[in-house]
Amino acid sequence: MIKTIVPAELNEKKDKLRIMDQTLLPNEEKWLELDDPESIWEAIKMLRVRGAPAIGIAAAIGLYVCSLRSQAGNVFEFGKEFEKIKDYLATSRPTAVNLFWALNRMTDRFHREKNKSIDEIKWALLDEAEKILSEDQAMCRAIGRHGLSLLKSEMGLLTYCNAGGLATSGLGTALAPIYLGCEKGYNFKVFSCETRPLLQGSRLTAYELDKAGVDVTIICDNMVSQVMKEGKIDAVLVGCDRVAANGDSANKIGTSGIAILAWEYGIPMYILGPTSTIDLDTPTGADIKIELRGEDEIGNSFGRRTAPEGVKAYNPAFDVTDAKYITAIITDRGIVKPPYTKTLMELFG
Numbered sequence: 001m002i003k004t005i006v007p008a009e010l011n012e013k014k015d016k017l018r019i020m021d022q023t024l025l026p027n028e029e030k031w032l033e034l035d036d037p038e039s040i041w042e043a044i045k046m047l048r049v050r051g052a053p054a055i056g057i058a059a060a061i062g063l064y065v066c067s068l069r070s071q072a073g074n075v076f077e078f079g080k081e082f083e084k085i086k087d088y089l090a091t092s093r094p095t096a097v098n099l100f101w102a103l104n105r106m107t108d109r110f111h112r113e114k115n116k117s118i119d120e121i122k123w124a125l126l127d128e129a130e131k132i133l134s135e136d137q138a139m140c141r142a143i144g145r146h147g148l149s150l151l152k153s154e155m156g157l158l159t160y161c162n163a164g165g166l167a168t169s170g171l172g173t174a175l176a177p178i179y180l181g182c183e184k185g186y187n188f189k190v191f192s193c194e195t196r197p198l199l200q201g202s203r204l205t206a207y208e209l210d211k212a213g214v215d216v217t218i219i220c221d222n223m224v225s226q227v228m229k230e231g232k233i234d235a236v237l238v239g240c241d242r243v244a245a246n247g248d249s250a251n252k253i254g255t256s257g258i259a260i261l262a263w264e265y266g267i268p269m270y271i272l273g274p275t276s277t278i279d280l281d282t283p284t285g286a287d288i289k290i291e292l293r294g295e296d297e298i299g300n301s302f303g304r305r306t307a308p309e310g311v312k313a314y315n316p317a318f319d320v321t322d323a324k325y326i327t328a329i330i331t332d333r334g335i336v337k338p339p340y341t342k343t344l345m346e347l348f349g
Contacts, residue, residue, distance in 0.1 A: 002183055004166075004208065007051075007165070040059075052167070055093060055099045056096070057169055060103070060105070064128075068122060075118060082110055086106070110124075143332050145180065146332075150177075157178060157188050157191070160195060160258055161254075163238060164204070188214070193220070193258070197298045224257075238251055247338065250321075252319075256325075268328070271329045275331050275332060278329075295313035326338075
């Protein structure tokens with residue numbers, strides 16, 4: 001069985017959030033142990049931990065370990081501290097719905113336990129954080145099984161950004177069918193786009209696929225059309241940070257362009273993610289808040305200036321792929337196809 005990295009988890013003592021610093025990959029594997037709101041907020045904001053599911057897991061565990069530091073004398077004061085930390089962590093990344101989903105789930109658990117002692121509440125928060133982690137691992141495997149049912153051996157697969165083990169807690173979302181297929185000897189040929197400006201595709205996806213023994217080739221983002229034209233791509237598999245009620249899907253900036261190219265070349269475009277990423281309270285993609293990041297990520301990435309000093313840069317972290325370009329949305333509960341306004345609602349009963 002293929003082994004993948006778990007990028008966000010509890011340490012052995014269960015008193016700190018343990019993450020792999022993904023800003024240092026692929027050149028260095030460094031693990032951090034964090035237990036204060038400021039360092040956890042910074043780790044999420046600065047992409048030391050990234051990927052919608054992994055952000056949610058890190059936030060849930062982070063909220064728990066921060067609560068351990070409380071010296072509150074009663075549950076009311078403890079609750080005020082808890083809410084303050086939750087609200088602070090929620091400001092780290094605005095687009096990924098999993099962040100808010102996980103924090104809200106921890107809050108719901110707190111309120112269910114609020115008539116108990118502080119120590120009992122802390123144990124309940126630990127239990128909820130561990131459930132979020134283990135459930136994500138199960139969801140990744142379910143997404144992989146559903147996704148693999150749409151693929152055939154020897155296929156050429158294109159993926160973008162990183163939606164593998166490094167972005168979740170196990171097999172990943174978009175990479176899960178690839179890992180399960182390789183376990184069965186499907187011999188996929190994977191093309192991983194670099195993913196400008198932070199190169200998550202070449203630094204992270206290629207790193208973890210190569211480490212797992214998967215046949216992976218890196219291409220620049222602007223090579224997608226040519227590679228598709230040459231007939232090397234049979235399907236596109238990408239993750240998502242938020243799916244609106246009409247099927248519009250937010251993912252790493254550049255995904256929308258790939259979807260349009262796939263549509264033009266008649267290549268199926270699959271969005272893969274857990275049901276927690278589907279936000280029925282967001283009617284369309286136009287209602288998704290897009291995170292804007294610093295200009296230096298474009299003009300001075302990785303400590304080396306690649307644009308003239310003082311020239312402005314516009315750096316949205318995500319774009320929205322219109323539902324009409326999406327062949328199917330693959331979730332842990334099954335495969336959803338158009339019309340998404342109907343089928344996504346049915347998915348939730």
